[in-house]
Amino acid sequence: MRVLVTGGAGFIGSHVVEALAERGHETVVFDALLPSAHPETSRPPRPPAGQRWIVADVRDRAAVREALRGVDAVCHQAAMVGLGKDFADAPEYVGCNDLGTAVLLAEMAGSGVRDLVLAGSMVVYGEGRYECARHGVVRPGPRAAADLDAGRFEPLCPDCGAELTPGRVGEDAPADPRNVYASTKLAQEHLAAAWARASGGRAVSLRYHNVYGPGMPRDTPYAGVASFFRSSLERGEAPRVFEDGCQRRDFVHVRDVAAANAVMLEAVREREAGAFTAYNTGSGEPHTVGEMARELSRAFGGPAPTVTGEYRLGDVRHITADSGRLRAELGWRAEVGFTEGMTTFAKSPLRG
Numbered sequence: 001m002r003v004l005v006t007g008g009a010g011f012i013g014s015h016v017v018e019a020l021a022e023r024g025h026e027t028v029v030f031d032a033l034l035p036s037a038h039p040e041t042s043r044p045p046r047p048p049a050g051q052r053w054i055v056a057d058v059r060d061r062a063a064v065r066e067a068l069r070g071v072d073a074v075c076h077q078a079a080m081v082g083l084g085k086d087f088a089d090a091p092e093y094v095g096c097n098d099l100g101t102a103v104l105l106a107e108m109a110g111s112g113v114r115d116l117v118l119a120g121s122m123v124v125y126g127e128g129r130y131e132c133a134r135h136g137v138v139r140p141g142p143r144a145a146a147d148l149d150a151g152r153f154e155p156l157c158p159d160c161g162a163e164l165t166p167g168r169v170g171e172d173a174p175a176d177p178r179n180v181y182a183s184t185k186l187a188q189e190h191l192a193a194a195w196a197r198a199s200g201g202r203a204v205s206l207r208y209h210n211v212y213g214p215g216m217p218r219d220t221p222y223a224g225v226a227s228f229f230r231s232s233l234e235r236g237e238a239p240r241v242f243e244d245g246c247q248r249r250d251f252v253h254v255r256d257v258a259a260a261n262a263v264m265l266e267a268v269r270e271r272e273a274g275a276f277t278a279y280n281t282g283s284g285e286p287h288t289v290g291e292m293a294r295e296l297s298r299a300f301g302g303p304a305p306t307v308t309g310e311y312r313l314g315d316v317r318h319i320t321a322d323s324g325r326l327r328a329e330l331g332w333r334a335e336v337g338f339t340e341g342m343t344t345f346a347k348s349p350l351r352g
């Protein structure tokens, strides 16, 4: 099979390319090498021998059309990631992620490529799943700055103000994007679903949880929390853990995410035409951000983390996945455990 991997020079995309090659597939990498993802100092090396690279933007219709020639399936990883610097970044996010996806899908519709695996994200859910002892499953809204300033980090029951128990979010949970990036990731899914219906395509979104591992970008406003901690440790500083460190996340290793993509790309052609399906892609093993920082400090041999009480508006408190659907339907499971993954990540190279 020949797969067009958009964003294939990025953190996750480059591991997808590797996983596909290991399974005997051919790839075409399509990447704009965005400066936010590839600062001048870290321009990715030239493509390995035999690999086809196209340096272009997914918003460039002619380049996309050309790239789709002879391709069996598309793995769409290209996107601007992270929370960004401030709201002024919004047009760039929407341009790269949503206009970019629309152009890609329009060209797929025109060229007869019918199989799509999209890099989705758990950010589409907003706050994860919560239960109130009296009111059952509830959906707390965004946290107020006044509560966060006062160190009240846990969302409370919107009906009675009681404390809530966080649980694992399933794919059918309603979407509730809380920031620009999250809105663009949800719009990508809606576009993919509309494309599948209109063109008889088969679309899948793998909603990754917090992905970490070798090649993760360094700490920029566009990076993930594991890379902030790693970068601090490299500078000889203690990782700075926001809030009280008890935020729950599902940290999934990039090799497992790449394998999920490869397995899904092989399976997607068997699916019903016109359908769109989302799959949580997590380790299934929730941990707190504080635990992750401690694990990294230990494995790196650096100073213990500092819990600062700072916060970022737009961050959610807890979000952990129920990835049972992906396990049940594809037999995929995360293979890299938390301690093992963090221990090797503490010493593995970052990008940029």
Ligand SMILES: NC(=O)c1ccc[n+]([C@@H]2O[C@H](COP(=O)([O-])OP(=O)(O)OC[C@H]3O[C@@H](n4cnc5c(N)ncnc54)[C@H](O)[C@@H]3O)[C@@H](O)[C@H]2O)c1
Pocket (backbone or CB within 6 Å): 006, 007, 008, 009, 010, 011, 012, 013, 030, 031, 032, 033, 034, 037, 038, 056, 057, 058, 059, 076, 077, 078, 079, 080, 081, 095, 096, 097, 100, 119, 120, 121, 122, 185, 207, 208, 209, 210, 211, 212, 217, 224
């Ligand atoms: N890293 C995570 O924890 C995480 C979690 C959930 C979802 N995702 C999704 O996974 C995908 C890959 O993310 P990543 O962490 O590898 O980020 P990354 O920044 O390392 O990779 C993204 C790549 O896409 C390219 N790109 C961006 N916009 C483009 C455009 N318009 N045209 C062509 N290329 C473009 C960038 O140059 C970069 O190489 C993204 O879609 C992201 O939303 C990532």
Ligand SMILES: [Zn+2]
Pocket (backbone or CB within 6 Å): 132, 133, 134, 135, 157, 158, 159, 160, 161, 162
């Ligand atoms: Zn209640």
